[in-house]
Amino acid sequence: MLDKIAYYTVKSLRFPTDIFFQRRYGCRAMMLETVAAVPGMVGGMLLHLRSLRRFEQSGGWIRALLEEAENERMHLMTFMEVAQPRWYERALVIAVQGVFFNAYFFGYLISPKFAHRVVGYLEEEAVHSYTEFLKDLDDGKIDNVPAPAIAIDYWRLPANATLKDVVTVVRADEAHHRDVNHFASDVYYQGMQLKATPAPIGYH
Template identity: 85%
Template sequence: MMSSRLTGTTVRQLGHALSATGLVVRTTAEPASALRGGGAAAPTPSHAHVWMLRFPPARGASTLSAPMTVDGQEEAAATKQTDAAKVAAAEQKAVVSYWDVAPSRVTNEGGSEWRWACFRPWEAYEADLSIDLKKHHAPTTFLDKMAFRTVRALRWPTDIFFQRRYACRAMMLETVAAVPGMVGGMLLHLKSLRRFEHSGGWIKALLEEAENERMHLMTFMEVSQPRWYERALVLAVQGVFFNAYFLGYLLSPKFAHRVVGYLEEEAIHSYTEFLKDIDRGAIKNVPAPAIALDYWRLPQGSTLRDVVMVIRADEAHHRDVNHFASDIHYQGHELKAAPAPLGYH
């Protein structure tokens, strides 16, 4: 009799505890006579306790003890408050970086908060507009002539496709122009690791060139939006050009740099025609994008024409760097034998 009462009490207490943790305990009812103390009949199989345990999903499991509640209302209320707090915190979170780490606060020279994540104030610079735009490397060797003719052949389909839409043309070509510096810097980086030697600053110079070309693209994205078929063209051209330039650089770095040098000469020509269309009114001289003002440290009130001029100066610098790199290889020296030219900043 006593053991039966103790058993029933124990089971009920255990049921409350397990229900609080998400487990369900079901027991069969005991005979009324046993509960009242009357009768000494032994429990039959129908009176045996049947336990049915249902385990909740592992999601939301915690090492903390849950509150001992019967219906779980207290726990549901706490969960609801926690979810509401998380939603409120997420709404208040204004800026989230790529890796979900809050970025450090950066200010410009005036003390106001910096608004660009793609570059920092110390990476901004003033372009050298006095650079010689008409400099041309006359092809003399077989590789020079081959590189020159390759670039001239690539210009023909580009002129047909873009016509005189120079804003869109510049934006699309910048997606390809940023590839050579990245490929060259990557391969020189791997060579430096294999040979346990320095690169003479050429790795940084080439990667800086790639980043500068990418900023040209970010700027023109504010001026012209590509159509869907132009975006598809970028995927095709970039995929082909990356692999072709990668193999070309492995076979002959001097040829690869000469190709880029001639590509930059064509870029100077394209931006010169761009400026002509702006001057004659064929292209509207809109205000310069905000990102251009900060990246090239342009004065307030600058226009698209000012942006094209600083970008053309950048392309002239790329031209000289790559022709210089090719000349070093022609002389039988590694790039590390001569220090890299000064960067853009």
């Protein structure tokens, strides 16, 4: 039941996003990454505090979740170089982040299994959106401009890398986030704590 609620919650969020951004994938990515960078930070923070309270190890999950948050933040910094968001899109980002942070914080306190499942489905939507982004790049609907310097440095891309190369590596990151969060939810589903299961390796 929790998995179904998580699934349909995420699906219901896609509809207004599609209406608002339509096929403006640069700005859509900016919105996605602003929200996507929250769960890792919240989950990592709460696991960190629990580790301190209980004097126990985390199995590497604190680092894994904080790495996820930093990785998503770098996605945002990259797409800020590509897209020039309008003032109302920036305002929407602030509002959505404020609501999502608090909702996810309380959701994680109540059910980490549900929280990680929501993120897993969010990342599935991100993979889908970046796949559509790549299709538009291939079809020439979006200019395949040179990759921003911040992306070349972060992902160690060739000096002549393009936006398509950036979207490809970002989509791979999102697929990894998806798998990590579904795995974390499965661990809780089996009645275990994350500390009992080693965390997956890093992102790049």
